[in-house]
Amino acid sequence: MEADLLRYYGVDLLDYHRGTLSARRVRVLVEHLPRDAALVRELHGETADWGLSEHLLAAVVDELAAGNWLFATANRDEHADPPERPKPVPRPGIETETPAATPAEIAAFFVGGGP
Known part of the structure; x- marks a missing residue:
């Protein structure tokens, strides 16, 4: 997830611990990751390739x-x-x-x- 946030949004997950990134924003960013994101592929396997x-x-x-x-x-x-x-x-x-x-x-x- 950390790599995906950096790759797609340029957001460092450490900002959450620093207090400059809210949990709501992390949730929104993760929910809208594209199909080729590592987290999406891990959760959905090869079905992520099919839209x-x-x-x-x-x-x-x-x-x-x-x-x-x-x-x-x-x-x-x-x-x-x-x-x-x-x-x-x-x-x-x-x-x-x-x-x-x-x-x-x-x-x-x-x-x-x-x-």
Whole structure:
């Protein structure tokens, strides 16, 4: 934390002990440290690398892959093996993905009218 305060704000943590830096200011500065700060990385691990932009880009990649897979599956030769289902982009902090429905489960849903 001390190194982060010096790096990002030019604030010496010893100023707190000298009485020239309030506890409130230390709290505010620490709460607003950027994602690449050592303290943030220590507390949140690799999830600190992922912000909203990274999650949105991963979602776009996943959706494009799913769309391409659906197109390839729908336009394949009737007797050809179906293409392998795309794997989602790995995201930090998410251990496993929810398993997707199989083609048979999807067909049963539409034919049978529900789960």
